Amino acid sequence: MNRRLPVKKIIAVLLFALLTLGLAARTLVKSELEDNGFKRVEQDGFIFRWRIVDDKIEINIQAPTQGWVGIGFNPDSKMEDADYIIGYVKNGEVTLSDDYGATSISHRRDDRGGGENNLTLIAGSEVNGSTSLTVRKPLDSGDNRDQPMSAGEIVDVLFAWGGDRADNLRSIHAKRGSFRVKL
Numbered sequence: 001m002n003r004r005l006p007v008k009k010i011i012a013v014l015l016f017a018l019l020t021l022g023l024a025a026r027t028l029v030k031s032e033l034e035d036n037g038f039k040r041v042e043q044d045g046f047i048f049r050w051r052i053v054d055d056k057i058e059i060n061i062q063a064p065t066q067g068w069v070g071i072g073f074n075p076d077s078k079m080e081d082a083d084y085i086i087g088y089v090k091n092g093e094v095t096l097s098d099d100y101g102a103t104s105i106s107h108r109r110d111d112r113g114g115g116e117n118n119l120t121l122i123a124g125s126e127v128n129g130s131t132s133l134t135v136r137k138p139l140d141s142g143d144n145r146d147q148p149m150s151a152g153e154i155v156d157v158l159f160a161w162g163g164d165r166a167d168n169l170r171s172i173h174a175k176r177g178s179f180r181v182k183l
């Protein structure tokens, strides 16, 4: 009798289960189409809206904070290598940063890591304890610190926001989470 076969089979099944569980870790959320052409998802109070216009994507993010709010696309591991948009509104003035995941627990400006800023600010506000940022970015900037995106693609999304007093880009999140969505 061949005793090795069952062991190999068990290992294969375990590996498959691990892989499947790992891939299924982020839930694919369904977006709603708004009248103005934006698609919208909401998770734990974080709102992500987007609209693809020609070769650019317009993104609106909102969170219940007076501090920073951020979104990151397609990380490799935890925060690492994700393509971030982070900003805050202070005294009516918007600070916006085009960042990348420098390590699994940190982000850094693209232009400090050999890339460049590819974000255009459209609007920013802080109303009733909620911060909203609207930006435009190329779907494929060619920047090695950005992640190319395309309509209909499934992307992993990280979201987070800082505490009410965190009008800066360094404070750790008060709340964070992630999901998966079809652009």
Ligand code: HEM
Residues within 6 Å of the ligand: 069, 070, 071, 072, 077, 078, 079, 084, 086, 104, 105, 106, 107, 158, 159, 160, 169, 170, 171, 172, 173, 176, 177, 178
């Ligand atoms: C300076 C600001 C930030 C600091 C110091 C920071 C730090 C950290 C640390 C230490 C962890 C690991 C926590 C753990 O494993 O339990 C983490 C995880 C995480 N961070 Fe950040 N972070 C920052 C900004 C951001 C931003 C802007 C986002 C999203 C837009 C974000 C999203 C996440 C998410 C989703 C995780 C969990 C990742 C996972 O476990 O798969 N973070 N961060």
